[in-house]
Amino acid sequence: MAANATNSGDHQAKVPTTGAEIADSLEAATDATPDLVPTDNDVVHTGGCHCGAVQFVVMAPPVLQAVDCNCSICFKKQNRHFIVPKAKFKLLQGEDSLTCYTFNTHQAKHLFCKTCGVQSFYSPRSNPDGYGVMPHCLDQVTVERVVVETFDGQNWEQTIQTSSLPARSKVTQGKGDTKEPEKPDQ
Numbered sequence: 541m542a543a544n545a546t547n548s549g550d551h552q553a554k555v556p557t558t559g560a561e562i563a564d565s566l567e568a569a570t571d572a573t574p575d576l577v578p579t580d581n582d583v584v585h586t587g588g589c590h591c592g593a594v595q596f597v598v599m600a601p602p603v604l605q606a607v608d609c610n611c612s613i614c615f616k617k618q619n620r621h622f623i624v625p626k627a628k629f630k631l632l633q634g635e636d637s638l639t640c641y642t643f644n645t646h647q648a649k650h651l652f653c654k655t656c657g658v659q660s661f662y663s664p665r666s667n668p669d670g671y672g673v674m675p676h677c678l679d680q681v682t683v684e685r686v687v688v689e690t691f692d693g694q695n696w697e698q699t700i701q702t703s704s705l706p707a708r709s710k711v712t713q714g715k716g717d718t719k720e721p722e723k724p725d726q
């Protein structure tokens with residue numbers, strides 16, 4: 541799993557809080573997956589924050605399936621995001637510009653640019669093995685359409701039971717990919 545498994549927590553991953561820790565965890569993630577893993581429908585999207593400090597590429601279909609969550613923080617931020625496995629995301633620059641906010645279970649890592657405040661991607665509680673990427677932070681040329689579905693994050697524990705979200709960060713159809721669906725949803 542995580543390349544930076546210095547802490548023994550298996551599913552309770554250590555939450556990076558300092559800039560250095562965030563950089564380490566992101567670097568570990570990107571080092572571990574130097575090559576993006578496309579699947580059939582994927583195109584290469586580029587995106588980032590507003591000031592340009594944070595830039596990434598992400599493999600995803602041109603028609604994006606975005607989640608509109610009504611949990612306490614997503615509602616305030618009007619957060620919409622689509623889920624990808626970590627292997628489909630690569631941070632090109634900006635580790636040093638990212639800062640992290642956590643609350644409650646501290647599982648979601650709400651990363652955002654400390655210069656412009658824009659959250660262009662983050663590590664959601666529903667998908668510790670993936671990233672939530674903001675479709676509105678992509679360079680729109682590759683985005684054909686965004687299909688938005690709602691997620692009742694106000695009742696997170698209940699909603700996740702029947703949600704397809706956890707499965708979306710599993711690499712299922714990558715050619716030559718060896719990532720195993722090691723545990724069932726949830």
Ligand SMILES: [Zn+2]
Pocket residue numbers: 589590591592593594637653654655656657658
């Ligand atoms: Zn920025």
